[in-house]
Amino acid sequence: MQPIEEVSQDTMAFVVAPGGALRGRLRVPGDKSISHRAIILGALAEGITQITGFLEGEDTLATLQAFRDLGVSIEGPEGGRVKIHGVGLQGLRAPEEPLYLGNSGTSVRLLAGLFAGQSFDVILRGDESLSRRPMRRVCDPLARMGAFIETTAQGTPPLHIHGGQSLYGIEYAMPMASAQVKSSLLLAGLYASGRTCVVEPAPTRDHSERMLAGFGYPVEREGAKVCIQGGGTLHGTVVEIPADISSAAFFMVGAAIGKGSDVLLEHVGINPTRTGIIDILRRMGAEIEIKETGVVGGEPVAAIRVRASRLHGINIPEDLVPLAIDEFPALFIAAACAEGETVLAGAGELRVKESDRIQVMADGLQALGISAQPTADGIIIQGGELQGGEVHSHGDHRCAMAFAMASLVAKGPIIIRDCANVATSFPGFLELACGAGLAIRHGK
Incomplete structure (x- = not known):
């Protein structure tokens, strides 16, 4: 027709x-969820990551642009192909301005965990819709890990994430099943001393765990509990989405x-x-x-x-x-x-x-x-x-x-x-x- x-x-x-x-x-x-995670882990890896099938949508492009603003060299996207020159877990640079993430709740929640472990401050903001999305569900457990994150009085973006905090691993039983909260805590766990574990009340998408393993980072699964040990290294790889x-x-x-x-x-x-x-x-x-x-x-x-x-x-x-x-x-x-x-x-x-x-x-x-x-x-x-x-x-x-x-x-x-x-x-x-x-x- x-x-x-x-x-x-x-x-x-x-x-x-x-x-x-x-x-x-x-x-x-x-896949949008996998596209976000491929950019994040590729940027944090040592060496080059080649991505095919990347979703060139506004949400995932917001994540990609954020890492460019953090000093990561990224080629593409072109026809779903992206080449990331990873800077390692300690290689991100402070952005000159707040990072704008548009309508992407995935971006702001996952990056809150990542930036909790950086040495510099970051402000995450978004459009009118994103500015109404609840963030305490991720900020509260991150605070238990030692993060210092400021939100609005309503617990919504913009988020001001203060750098230079010492993070430590915790075991967190999520009150509500959420892959975004789980992934945010695992990303923070990369920078935490000790072991970070998340216990799910019900299964949620496990793209972060699969992709961490694909980048060579050990992930432990014990029933409803997923754990990582801080201080490891991610290695650049090939990701087909x-x-x-x-x-x-x-x-x-x-x-x-x-x-x-x-x-x-x-x-x-x-x-x-x-x-x-x-x-x-x-x-x-x-x-x-x-x-x-x-x-x-x-x-x-x-x-x-x-x-x-x-x-x-x-x-x-x-x-x-x-x-x-x-x-x-x-x-x-x-x-x-x-x-x-x-x-x-x-x-x-x-x-x-x-x-x-x-x-x-x-x-x-x-x-x-x-x-x-x-x-x-x-x-x-x-x-x-x-x-x-x-x-x-x-x-x-x-x-x-x-x-x-x-x-x-x-x-x-x-x-x-x-x-x-x-x-x-x-x-x-x-x-x-x-x-x-x-x-x-x-x-x-």
């Missing part, structure tokens, strides 16, 4: 015509709900700490086939084939929530198209993402004629017929792309407001979606 006629260059809105089907072999951009399952999720849901759809998503990372989207969709009745499996850079990858299916509502198991936390906006669209009721609980983390994703998605679904009742830590969605209408993404890239997929079964056009931040995680989304069969364009 060809995109409907362009009428405006206003990139703040998407207009999506109803109907259509998704078909073909698709390759979504590189798979396609991002969080970006693939939109096309997985679109193919599952769109009549006649059949897509094959290529070279997608299927790290077991990230496959909640697959498990939940299968429980809802989606026809999903995993094929062409392999391993790149310590990360499992596969092609994922999804065909149109008849979905039914489910009670989403709470143990799957951390394994699909970024994919719930897309899953809410699947729930809206399913027969019966879908109930999510234990997902309070969704309220402090780029937006309050529970409320933003509930408001949008209601505007499209679906019964969606938000709760304190989840949502109850009654499947039904999606109507056309206008929804607001509130600057949240994942909400915007999720509502775009809803058009495949909607009765009328959907206008999605405030979509500029789609570029933070999925540059080229509009073009790929059009090529796959979605009648989507920029609008006003």
